[in-house]
Amino acid sequence: MNVIGKVLPVDGYYVSQKRSLPTGFEKSMTHLYQPLIGIEAVSLFMTLLHDIDMQNMEVPQTHHTLMNYLNMPLDEIYRARLKLEGIGLLKTYERLENDQSVYLYELQEPFSPSEFFKDEMLLQLLYYHLGDEKFNHLKNRFYKKQPHKGQDITAAFNDVFQTFHPNDRMMDEGEYSEEDSTAYSIDFTWIKKMLEQRMIPAKNILTSSNKRLIVQMMKLYELETHEVEKSMLWALTDENTLHSEEFKNACHDVFKSKYQTAAVKLTEKVESKQKPKSIPKTQEEQLIQHLETISPKQLLEDLSGGNHASEQDMRVIREVMTSQGLPSPVMNVLIHFVLLQSNMKLSRAYMEKIASHWSRANLKTAKEAMGFAKTEKNRYQKSTAPSKSSYPKNYSKEVVPDWFKDRKNKNAKKASVANNNINAAKEKEELDALLKNISNSNKN
Incomplete structure (x- = not known):
């Protein structure tokens, strides 16, 4: 990741604190956070913490001062800052003062040792960084398992008080919420x-x-x-x-x-060198971009003019998707292809047959799946086309004039061009209809 120039030495900064730090946070930073984010990030956190009492709120300190405190170049300080932000220990705000960038570093509350071991993601990462023996030693040292309290029967606010009278429909919906x-x-x-x-x-x-x-x-x-x-x-x-x-x-x-990797560890995210995605120019590119981003459920609803997808269709899609391990964009192309080939009917047997083939082909994106489907369709059409050498048994060879051959070849080329135009027109018509449905569904 190119970080040169992201922050300048003359840029100012202030430090604030979200809330008071928990008891034993130094142990958490040293033994639990440091293996994940490194000593540079921990040193930056502690330096900013002690800067709070030393700073002048009328005049910001410069990052050049921070470089002298930490004896680190500014690019390493910037990387350490990103690690603190990514792990949830720092929030950064930027504003302009007199055409100069000024940052506010808001320190977040780290977990206490006992709370750290209740966060499953951090727990797993620490295990992979330290190994079984050291991890268990720290867990036994810092994490005291609380005795089982029994069933929590404390009454909640809604169990005791009521601010309105619910109607019958609300009562029928039950207690389960999707919020x-x-x-x-x-x-x-x-x-x-x-x-x-x-x-x-x-x-x-x-x-x-x-x-x-x-x-x-x-x-x-x-x-x-x-x-x-x-x-x-x-x-x-x-x-x-x-x-x-x-x-x-x-x-x-x-x-x-x-x-098939050896371990899970926190690493810095590599900046992508790929060019930014271009704006789709053709209808096919628009369709591919749409299939990359929506869910199979949304695709079914788009194809049906915004109507809800049926439980039966969703069950078929779910079973095929999970059994064959197809990514969502590839599944979208499969649904689109099967519907067009089956007169807008979702045939499970036909879908499973194609899905197993696409799974073996290891397709990952909608563009790959679209190209693969076209190639296989063209191959099938060529294999089922009548052979040019199939003549009647009583066919007798005769001398054919050159002008007749030329005319026959021209007619064959015209027929081929006409067929291609018909296929292209049909494909364009299908794309027009689908994009129209998608557009109408999005407006609704």
């Missing part, structure tokens, strides 16, 4: 339907703590939704609850089989 799912990058509605299809009570599985664990493991191991579902099913207990340790192990096993 938490909006805060996560994973579609818990999809997972809830998957569990209900298997007669598993979603309410027991999708608790607040389990949702947090699911999101953390998905983020840590960079898993797809269907891979998370597979790990959840593996970790279910006989009482239909989620065993957290089994779930974490299952996620790690999926990660190992997927990437």
